[in-house]
Structures are given as structure tokens and as C-alpha cells.
Amino acid sequence: MGISGGSILFACARRDAPAVIPGETLNASGCLVMPGLVNTHTHLPMSCFRGLADDLPLMEWLHGHMFPAEAKHVNREMIHRGALLAMAEMILSGTTTCCDSYFYESSVVQAAVEAGVRIVAGQGFIDFRPPDAEELRRKAAAAERFIAKWGPRAPMVTPSLFCHSAYTCDPETLRTVKRVADGAGVLFMMHLSETREEVEIIGSRYGARPVHHLRSLGVLGGKCAVVHGVWLDDDEMDILAESGTGLCHCPESNMKLASGIAPVPALLARGVAVGLGTDGSASNNDLDMLLELDTMAKLHKVATMNPTAMDAETALRIATIGGARVLGLQGLIGTIEPGKRADLIVIDLRRPHLTPLYHPCSQVVYACRGSDVRDSIIDGRIVMRDRELLTLDVQRVMDDVREIAERVKKDEGRA
């Protein structure tokens, strides 16, 4: 395989390779080289709250722990430190592209740039009070500033706009943000139908199922992806398919918060683009896409009582080119093809739990985990070699987050 200027030049048997001027080389014998994993949904700085509050009812988790911790501790420094820790964890486990949305998103982007990780960064919108015209103008201006700031960094940084949800954003906010996104040609995203309660709230407030509500507002289609989609009926799945709306699937988070199981095989059958996401570390509790893959493939088998419901190849596509499609990056990443950006991971197969090897796809999905990733290349740059991170000082990154966690613990002790 040859890489030049950040792009894949060729991928073929040695005898068919063109003569090239030798540069830096990476010997991957005994290893598997595959496209880097695409994590389509996460809230990276929440790594600071990993394991802070588990096994609780959703409302107690949110209102008793997450919201208070965020209100007290979220600032630009915490965001930057938490995001750097997440970058380290992602590189170490094979993710080369992430799609994030959280507060102070510019500080997350800063961390991605330092780490050399490809990012789709969503400026977030949420209404805590009914929006008035002034508020909306401010929101639109903020969205435009965010896009203007990071757009020139493409394809390593891709700005996007992220409305929290239909139950926390008023119709006018959704319409305004979508209009700005369309105007700038960037992706519009939002959480959708994560819980049964959410569907009931939308029903009682707007007299419609969530997807119908969004369609009536004109926010579906174009560059648009929704996250979770656990509670979709057949009609809603048809609408997502027809409108070309993508889905970010977060199976482990949906399991852990007891939200439900998204009907992914039914969505795939309709041709909906599906990508995989870990969600934030407060609700998972890690960013390991290889483990998420494994769980996803098994979960849909048992959910449908059909061992063929999702095979290893389908799962692997979801975590790579599927995610790239959802993010609108399928022309750049997600497969190993000459001309695409070189986002590649090297998996060391010479390990007891990866022996013997019959089918590489099965091995990756059902037996590999993040710690088997030996090297990582993003945009042609080696960011990890022999499990050593080349872009980050991992000890310092961990120390910086521990310092924040000490403060969080003190507050939890007090509460």
C-alpha cells in the first residue's frame, strides 16, 4: 500500500505496486490493515465523567448527577482536557474519524487538531427558554461563525450544526438552524426518538410522531442525520429512507440507559445510511468501536431472534463506510481505495484470542478489541506506532483529567 500527500496511492500485491520513491515505511506482516473506524456520535469531553454515575434511572442520572456536574465543571479547560483524553482513547482503539457535539465545541476541535484525529464537529443548540426573534438571530449568527471558523480546515475538520432534540428545541429553532446548515452546505444533526417518553412528549405537544413532526418542519433530507432512532415505526423508517436522512446508531448507550434497541436491520433493508457511535463515556463507558461493533452484531441477532439478522461484514461496513456516508464523507474515507484519504489502522493478529484465523471479517467483529490496534494512520500521518501515541503526551493528558475528577468527586461528596 502506498500513501502520498495524505491520500492512498495504491493498495495491491507487491509485484503490482508502482515504483515509488521510498519514504517512511510501516511493516504490517502478520497484521490486518483496514479502514479506520468512524465514530458517528459522541460527546467527547464527557470522558471526564466516565463512571461517575451508573445504573440509575435516566432522570436521576441526568438531573441528580450529569446536569449538576456539567453546570459546575464545564468550562473551556475541562472541555479541552476531556477531549484530549478521548482523542487518546480513540486513537488507541482504532477510531480515525469522530463526530462530536458538546459545549464549547471549538475547544473539542482544538483537541482533535492537536491529536491529528479527523472530526465532524457539531455546534450545539438547545432552547432553555422559548426563542424570540433576537435569540434566533444570535443562534444563526453563532452557527455561521462556527462554520466560517472551521470550514477552511476541511477535510480534517468538518463543521456541522447539532440541535439537541425535538423536545428541547422549538420548531423555529430547528428550522432556523437547518436553514443555516443548508445555506452553508453542512450537515444538520439531532437526537431523535431515543426513549419512549420522548415520543410521547412530541405526540402530546405537536400531535404527531417525531419523524412526521420533523418532516413538517422541513428539517429532514439534504445533509441530515439523526441519532438513536430507537422508537421508529414503519412509516417513520420509510420517511427517513425517502428523505435520505442518515442514522447514527448507539447500541451500547441505548442498552445501558435502557432506552431500547433501534430497528437497524429494518432501516438497512430500506437503504437508510447507518453509522455506529459510542455516545459519550458517561453512558457507555468507553469509546471502543471494536467492542461496540461486536455488541451491535450480537444484539440485533437476539433482538430479532435471527442469527443472520446482521452478519460481520454488514457490521464492519456500518462502522466504516456506513458512518462515512452518514457524515457525508464517503468520497473521502471509509474504504481503502486509491484517491481516498489515508485513514488506516493496523491490527496485530498474532495473539491468542485472534488465533486461528478463518475469516478476517468475523475476527475483527467478534474477537478484536481496541487494544489489538497496533498502528494508526490518519490523513496519511502516523499518529500511533506500536501502541505509542505520537501526537499526545498520554501521561499528561491523564493527569490533567484526574485533576478535574478530584474536583468533581469533592462536589459529589458534598451533595
Add this chain to the structure above:
Amino acid sequence: MGISGGSILFACARRDAPAVIPGETLNASGCLVMPGLVNTHTHLPMSCFRGLADDLPLMEWLHGHMFPAEAKHVNREMIHRGALLAMAEMILSGTTTCCDSYFYESSVVQAAVEAGVRIVAGQGFIDFRPPDAEELRRKAAAAERFIAKWGPRAPMVTPSLFCHSAYTCDPETLRTVKRVADGAGVLFMMHLSETREEVEIIGSRYGARPVHHLRSLGVLGGKCAVVHGVWLDDDEMDILAESGTGLCHCPESNMKLASGIAPVPALLARGVAVGLGTDGSASNNDLDMLLELDTMAKLHKVATMNPTAMDAETALRIATIGGARVLGLQGLIGTIEPGKRADLIVIDLRRPHLTPLYHPCSQVVYACRGSDVRDSIIDGRIVMRDRELLTLDVQRVMDDVREIAERVKKDEGRA
């Protein structure tokens, strides 16, 4: 913590520790020391068939791939090599006790002894033709020989008897094997209600639900544990509880083969002893108990739509002392207590995906994986230090299995 003669002498703060004659030491600062994991159900030599055939309907998987591969390749050498590979994988991922059943079980025990892994080894029974009196006498004698051979090795080797299932073993076989087990005071085990089809077969053959059938044969209770228990109704769960029958829970195998989800929270509420198992590597596809733990805790939350259905502490107990109870070894292993055998693992917490640390239990269940286990001590003996296996030549173990896999591949190619 002090260890002497294979037992835990003390576990306390340094200032409270008795003066001891210093011997070998292991510095675990920055680490978490916990009881070794107890894998209550597996077919270790099936590591040779890891990933051979995935994503297939159960019958095609069994009759098209597993049974032919077993018929052709199972022999003492294959069993020994496959079991050694499994031993390496188990030690590397924190398992210190396993409960196995497969063909030529003595060769599996041999591998466990070489590796220094604690094993409950089940001599297997299955009827391929209706048993006559002679056949049954042969079976009983084989069971007695197996127990006599390995019993003296306790507590590192604990012989047990394993009937495949109620649909592959006739009532007389089940009764005979249970009688021998009771006579020798060893554990009797069997697969039970793994699939809906199995419940139907038993119903049509014996006119009863599987647990009622077993109760009528007198095989429940005493030292008895059943594996899977996916399709149990309330009444059957009550009978398991009343009879003191334990359950080996294999969530990932049940997911992957689309068998269903065992009602574990309901069994725990009734006081049934529940242990965790990975099942064989042909249906999982690994032996990583820390990953199995994580999946189990999340699966029961989403299955019951209740995020408090199984908390991290409950999950961890199932994988340690719960498993020990199921195997009848709770007096020896499963917790860190003076007087118990020293089966301990050391987890290195200084890693990005394990940072920060709020609650050790949550971290182990939701963020740790096998590769985070740094050292392993079984029966007071260090079998892994800094991820180096001290009892096995891991390269050779892998090479030996690869050789078998090459033969299996040739046959698959021919088929």
C-alpha cells in the same frame, strides 16, 4: 496482601499487616487487585474453530460446519492444543477458574494443569442411540474412572459430570449419571432450555416443561447446575430456586446464536446462584470474561427496560463469587478473604480508557477488558507477570493451533 502456601494470609492496610518473612513480591500501586474471574461454562478446545462459521442459522452452523469439523478433527492432540490456546487466552484476560466440558476431557485437564489454571472438568455424556443396560454400565464406569483419576488433584482440578441435555440424553442416562455424581459427591451439570425449539421437543416427547421433566427424574438439587436457562417460566424458576440448582449464564453466546435472553434478574430475585460463562469460542468468539460482564449488565437493562435491573456490583459478583457458588467452590475462591485460595488478578488502571476513576466496580464492569489485566495469580502462583505468561510458550501454543486450522481450512474448501 500476603499469600502463603497458596492461600490468602491477610488483606489489609500496610500498617495493619503482620510481620512476614519476605518472599516474592508484586507491586500493584496504581492497580486494582480483585478476585480472579470464574468462567462457569465453556468448551475450551473449540478455540480451534473460532470464527470458522458465523452468522448462520443454528442448524446450518451445527450440521453444516461444527459437527463435520468435530467429526474430522477432534482427537486428543487437537483437544490438548486447543485447550492450551484457551488457557493462554483465559489467563491473559483475567480468568483463574474455568468449568469445561468437551470430548477427551482428560486432555483438557492436562492443559489446565500445565497452564496452572483452576478447572472444574466435566466428563461429557450424550446418547446417540437408545441406551441399553450395558451401555449405561459402561457410562457409569467411565464416569467413576474420570472422578477417580482427577479427584485427588482438588482443589486445582475438580471432576464433574456433564450430560449434554435433556433432548440428547435419555431419562435413564440422566438418572444414571446423576446417581454416580451424587455417589462421588461431584457436581452434575447439563445444558437446559437454550432454545425455544428445545422446550418444544421436551414438551412433545415427555409432555412436560424441561425443568419439570428434570425434577421428575430426580436430577435437580444436590450438587447441580444447569447452563443457559434462556426459556424458563416463573414456575420453573421457582423449582430451580427451591431445589438449590445453580445457573451458568452465557449471554453473548445466547445473543450470537439468537437463542434469547435468560431471565437472570428474576432468578437472582429468587436466590438462585448465578455464574457467568463465555461458552465455547466457536459461538462467542472469545473467552474474555470482562467483556462478557459488560455485555451482561447492559443486556439485562435493555431487556427489562430498567437501567437498575443489574448494577455493576451484581454483575461483578456473578462473575466471581456467584460462579464459585454455582461450582460449589465458594469456600475456596471467589472473594478476597484470609484462608481462601489466592486466585487474584491485578488490573492496571493507568490507561486512558480507565481514566478518571470514580467507582472501581463501575470501571471494571463498564470500561475494563481482558487486556487491562497485568498480572494473574492462581493458587498463590504467579502465572502472568506484566502480561507475560510464565507457564506457557504462547508462540508455540499459537503455532500448534494454526497447524490444525490449516487442515480444517482444507476440508472446508473441499466441502
